[in-house]
Amino acid sequence: MVEGNGKKIQEGKVDEKRRMAIKIAGLAALLSTIDFAVFDKEEFKKMLKKVGLDDILNVAEAREGLGHYEERAKKKEEELKNLCMAAADKICSEKGFASADCLLAKKKCSKITVKATPPDPNKRYAMALDLDKCIGCRRCEYACVMENNTLRNAGMDWIHIYEMDREGLSDLEGARDDYTVAPKKGKVYVPVACMHCENPPCTMVCPVKATWKEKDGIVVVDYDKCIGCKYCVVACPYGARRFNLFPPKLDPLDLNPNMHILGNIPRPVHVVEKCTWCVQRTRDGGVPACVEACPVGARVFGDLKDPNSPIRRVIEEYGVFVLKPEAGTNPRFFYFFSGAKTPRKEGGGK
Amino acid sequence: MAERGGKGTLYEAVETFIYVFREGLKGSRAYKMFLLGLGVMAAYGIYLWVFVQHAPIFLGSDKGGLYMTGVNEDVPWGLYISFFTLWVGIAASAVIFSFIGYVFGDKDFKKIIPFAEAQAVIALIITIWGIVANLGRPERALVRLPRFENLRSMLDWDFFVIMTYMTLNAIMYLYTVHRYRKGLAIPWNAIVVYMIISSPFAIGIHTVTAFIFHALTARPALNSALLAPRFIATAFASGPALLLLVLYILEKYTKEFTVPLRVYRITLNVIAISLTTGLFFTLAEAHEAFWYTTEPLKRHQLEATFYGGVINIVTFLMWLWIALGTAAVLLSMVPSMRRSKGSIAYIAALTFIAVFAEKTLATVIPGFIINPMNVPATYHITPMEVFVGIGIHATLLILYAILVKAYFYTLRVKGGDVV
Known part of the structure; x- marks a missing residue:
């Protein structure tokens, strides 16, 4: 028995309170876990985009299916084409848009393809x-x-x-x-x-x-x-x-x-x-x-x-x-x- | 359990946590200067790691990269991984003290267990940091390693056991400080639970680390089932040796703290036995390689390790280990050396240097010294690796000082009666 604020508190009551608090905390943890699991993933990703974590999560989600690879290949292709076009534009602005170098560079860039061809299981x-x-x-x-x-x-x-x-x-x-x-x-x-x-x-x-x-x-x-x-x-x-x-x-x-x-x-x-x-x-x-x-x-x-x-x-x-x-x-x-x-x-x- | 009428368990746990850092940072002027000096070294090391070596990852710049370290095509694991093998062993040795203290009920040892637990915690943080500094893409590992995607890979298991053992020791350290602070002894059932879980993990962290190396047919010098026992043997020498040194320094610079000579002596026995076993294992491996083996790559790798000519620092460290290890074992048998704390601390220092030599580059590099296609490799320790390594160690030394100081303060205030 402990004195607290001038009135006596029963030992059991204090314990009860704490037990209740632990129960509530446990329940809350469980609920948040379930909540996390059923969370709309798209919504989740949108939320994370603001903090710039989406790249990391994309990496983590990689290789879920074949479609994913094709998607990534397409993304990569666009990225590389843009990069190449920027380099080509630099050449063009230096040597003129009708010059042979410019045309060649642009032709090279347009040829970039990134594939995600799946394996043929009948081959070894x-x-x-x-x-x-x-x-x-x-x-x-x-x-x-x-x-x-x-x-x-x-x-x-x-x-x-x-x-x-x-x-x-x-x-x-x-x-x-x-x-x-x-x-x-x-x-x-x-x-x-x-x-x-x-x-x-x-x-x-x-x-x-x-x-x-x-x-x-x-x-x-x-x-x-x-x-x-x-x-x-x-x-x-x-x-x-x-x-x-x-x-x-x-x-x-x-x-x-x-x-x-x-x-x-x-x-x-x-x-x-x-x-x-x-x-x-x-x-x-x-x-x-x-x-x-x-x-x-x-x-x-x-x-x-x-x-x-x-x-x-x-x-x-x-x-x-x-x-x-x-x-x-x-x-x-x-x-x-x-x-x-x-x-x-x-x-x-x- | 908190005292009845208290403010709640969680609140008190947080309070203890704050207490540890508050008391750990208090101290004399010299102590604060010591922490500040370490802080500068730590800051420089972390700066080099984040802003120079891993700048392409953390900053997205096109300068920097792991080429600044000594690792190359033939030697993918260098100094950072050797810190990993060294410190994982030092962490494992906490179990020796908790065994003597908690299981055999030795009062003098029971007093120093939290020092060993603190040592285990900081050793494992250095371990993980060593791996992370060597990782190409730490930000991906952060997300993907905790998923345990490939359970056939020993690296996943190592991550699991190291994390578990670290958490366990951190909790036990805080709990001990918490109890002693309140003037209470640790309840028996908490000790039982801690010992039952932590003992296998203590052996496990080092065993699994050895399994990472030894399962590789590509690296015959490491591909030996003796690697894990060898690791454990030298681990049980280096960890207690380091703790003895810490205790000796504490005793010397603070007047209120005494550790009986019998603690030093028992620990010295543990060190001597472990060192002898470690030296014997080295002999056994060398014998197998030089007497019988017909495997050309294994012979070449061990020849290069023992005779030198390829990566000479490895040869130097190997012979340093053999020389100092033997010296430490012989000295520990001399009766006059066992009579004073100073001489025992001297043997402990010898042991620590010996095991440092063996467990760092002399363990990791022999597997790479001749590459799998029988071409000699090159490896030069670069200033980058050295300074980042110093930074890592300085950071954790600060934490170690804080943990030791906080527990030391608790002991002094309570006079060690509750133990």
Whole structure:
């Protein structure tokens, strides 16, 4: 019993009051939770727009359905077109509206398309590379940078080519990627990019599911979802993932206009990116840029489910192997030796 | 439970919260200058992080970016993540003190438990901040990490256990201060609940952190099931060592506070045993790599770590750990070193430096020192990382000072009778 304000208060009564207050508070919390759940989401978004949180929430709501991707692709296309047009206008005002430069820039801008082509579940892409043919010229690297709108100021490329001894191929002994003269006698050149593994460790470790394997076998990254923790970079046994350390500085007039929302759209800063087997080309029936650019025809790309595809022919005719089979990731990027070496002559390539 | 006729539990909780910060900020001129100095360092570090390193994210500018840190293509995790591994271990060690104090009922230890809890709280904030400073997109992580979208990723689990353990310790610290302030002892059932929940989480935070690293076949030097036990062993050495140092400093600069020598001795035993286990685990890993393994990448990575030539600071730290760790273990066995608090504090300092060397770069970098395609990597610690790191540590040191001071004041006023 306690004295309070000159009159006696029963102990039980005070407790009752408090219990009531806790009950009311609990009820209010429950109600507000339910309220939040049934809240009109559109209304909610409008409310949040004033504080400028909608971008973050859009990111969080990403990948709810396919329609969402198409929407985002359309938005992105408009954004890029506007950016490009602004750059084109600058050129036009400098050199005159009828000049060739102006017309070319405007034509380039009008060609920009951002697609959201879904995967075809009846296909399973794979690539093979003939190590006897590869001369280590890095032209695939160049084509890749041009095709995929990679940053030009960051020294980043999705394909790395390692020079190693023939006998070092099994344990990667003496591998180096900073060679300047190629091809050398007795060396083998091993281009490495994303292997699009059947059992990819990178997608397993992503804490926010920003990267996944699509139904046609291509492992993609959603650049608007990635939080940049770099866990996937750590998990990749082939060192194929790149982290975008620099703020993007890309001339909009230099962009490859054929873009895919999960592929080669210009990436924002601080996200992870990697080879997508040129998803913007392959989903339309083409081949990746590296395959097209290879001067010695060392790369083969095709659909594993199609019995007439070139990749099946390579597998049946030559037999293939993968890098680092002990990693257990089951890559879909194969290497093989066709026996027809480039350069063909002894001591050639000087 | 608040006293009857009081103003309500929530009100009193808020009051205690304010009390902690009010009493924590009071103090002598020297103390205030100390806080101010830390504040300047903290402000500079946070400025560098928000306005320079992460300027493209927070300000939308086209300058700045993570390229200013030492991380690169081959070494995606650098100094920030090594703070994460170090401090998560220091946090885990709070459980040692609460075990001796609450479960075994040691009165002297019971007095210092809130110091350990405060240490756990600040250690875990440094941990999270270390991850966030290394994150490319912290603003997205803020929204998406609490959703736990991919439960196969150990990072989600780590986020969960760290958050839970931090909240638990913060609540327990405030509750202890609250009770002692009122001159009341902590009720037995609160201790039981706290111990039952917090003990698994204390081991869990560090285990799950080790699981983040060790499940990666891509990084053979880290891909060892011994990583989690190794983490725990050195964690139980570094956390108590740091707490001993704090207690020693408190004792030296404030006259009213004494900790019996037996607390120092028991803690030293814990440190010595944990250090020995940690050194033994290092030996076991080195033996496996240099004696038997035929896995080329693992051999190369550990050779580069122990022999040097690639990223030399890692080699230096590795040998520093082995040398100082061994020295600390040997010194702790010398009887004359166990007789005075000063010499025990000296061993604790040696231990802390040893574990600092091992748990920071010498744990994280060996997995990256040779990249997965067998090419040596490069990593240079940049001033940016150092200053942001100092800023993070200074911020949390301020909080630690406040928490320690508030509890210390409570103890002094109540004379420790209620404990």
